[in-house]
Amino acid sequence: MNHYDPQVIEEKRQEIWEREHLFRVTEDGTKEKYYLLEMFPYPSGKIHMGHVRNYSIGDVIARYKRMRGYNVLHPMGWDAFGMPAENAAIDRGIQPATWTYENIDYMRKQLKRLGFSYDWEREIATCDVDYYRWEQWMFLKMYEKGLVYRKSSPVNYCQKCQTVLANEQVEGGVCWRCGEQVVQKELTQWFFGITQYGDELFEYCDKLPGWPERVLNMQKNWIGKSYGVEVDFSMEDGTLLTIFTTRPDTLFGVTFMVLAPEHPLATELPKGTPQEQATLDFVKKAKAQDKSFRAEIAINKEGVFTGRYVTNPLTGTKVPIYIGNFVLMEYGTGAIMSVPAHDQSDFEFAK
Numbered sequence: 416m417n418h419y420d421p422q423v424i425e426e427k428r429q430e431i432w433e434r435e436h437l438f439r440v441t442e443d444g445t446k447e448k449y450y451l452l453e454m455f456p457y458p459s460g461k462i463h464m465g466h467v468r469n470y471s472i473g474d475v476i477a478r479y480k481r482m483r484g485y486n487v488l489h490p491m492g493w494d495a496f497g498m499p500a501e502n503a504a505i506d507r508g509i510q511p512a513t514w515t516y517e518n519i520d521y522m523r524k525q526l527k528r529l530g531f532s533y534d535w536e537r538e539i540a541t542c543d544v545d546y547y548r549w550e551q552w553m554f555l556k557m558y559e560k561g562l563v564y565r566k567s568s569p570v571n572y573c574q575k576c577q578t579v580l581a582n583e584q585v586e587g588g589v590c591w592r593c594g595e596q597v598v599q600k601e602l603t604q605w606f607f608g609i610t611q612y613g614d615e616l617f618e619y620c621d622k623l624p625g626w627p628e629r630v631l632n633m634q635k636n637w638i639g640k641s642y643g644v645e646v647d648f649s650m651e652d653g654t655l656l657t658i659f660t661t662r663p664d665t666l667f668g669v670t671f672m673v674l675a676p677e678h679p680l681a682t683e684l685p686k687g688t689p690q691e692q693a694t695l696d697f698v699k700k701a702k703a704q705d706k707s708f709r710a711e712i713a714i715n716k717e718g719v720f721t722g723r724y725v726t727n728p729l730t731g732t733k734v735p736i737y738i739g740n741f742v743l744m745e746y747g748t749g750a751i752m753s754v755p756a757h758d759q760s761d762f763e764f765a766k
């Protein structure tokens with residue numbers, strides 16, 4: 416018979432595979448281990464062609480390695496916590512759990528029908544207590560070691576949805592779900608002390624053979640190790656403005672200061688100056704901008720003069736204070752000195 420009828424042939428074979436636990440993997444010291452993990456799908460409803468493509472590639476490798484005698488662990492699971500479940504629940508007026516588990520059942524059936532060689536006995540869903548109890552256990556271990564801590568920090572917040580939004584959920588300054596203007600709200604949050612591993616990560620970049628220089632540099636920049644000093648500048652009324660700089664050697668060339676829109680002084684400084692309204696308007700606008708967008712070097716730098724000055728302690732000259740969208744509160748003190756003659760970014764803003 417030359418005719419291939421998938422409905423007949425595949426369903427029959429898949430039934431046998433399942434009955435015989437063909438893809439079950441058990442510990443076996445005589446074989447070399449091979450762990451093959453593809454990205455877990457989000458249980459959004461139905462398997463789409465992107466899944467089929469991705470998991471077909473993985474399955475080819477799994478089958479190849481099995482035929483080469485490896486003990487292949489090829490599991491499947493569900494990345495099942497998050498906004499989409501919450502949105503679907505709101506839209507349909509049902510419990511997120513009901514919606515999520517129904518989708519998982521449907522998508523599991525689809526994956527099985529595609530004949531992928533998963534060990535379904537190893538299936539996990541991140542919304543199962545059996546799974547996330549281990550995440551909670553790990554969290555507690557990190558807490559005991561002082562690797563997690565609480566701190567107040569500004570977050571993207573939609574007042575209509577009454578929820579915190581990820582940067583990706585802020586589109587053009589408005590909430591992706593309801594179109595409401597997103598505001599920055601100070602909230603107490605949990606943080607991981609990843610900077611405690613900064614030195615280790617940084618040094619390890621040089622121990623990775625075969626990685627392109629470009630990627631390693633990106634990684635190093637991301638780790639964001641900056642050595643610098645804090646410098647106090649004083650204003651006419653004696654108020655101190657503390658800035659962080661990696662280039663104290665350029666202090667003589669300072670021509671202006673820039674504060675992050677989130678800086679506590681940002682809305683204080685312009686009070687009573689002709690720049691008051693313009694500054695407040697700008698701070699509101701800049702705070703609504705996406706943080707990752709603002710951190711990009713290439714964006715159009717924008718700023719406003721606050722109407723106030725500080726004195727350069729070395730030269731005695733008065734330098735104006737600006738608010739700039741490219742300065743982030745998370746970096747240093749949230750205030751920088753600008754030296755257009757020695758820094759490209761400062762030069763661009765100055766122009």
Ligand SMILES: [Zn+2]
Nearest residue numbers: 573576590593
């Ligand atoms: Zn909203």
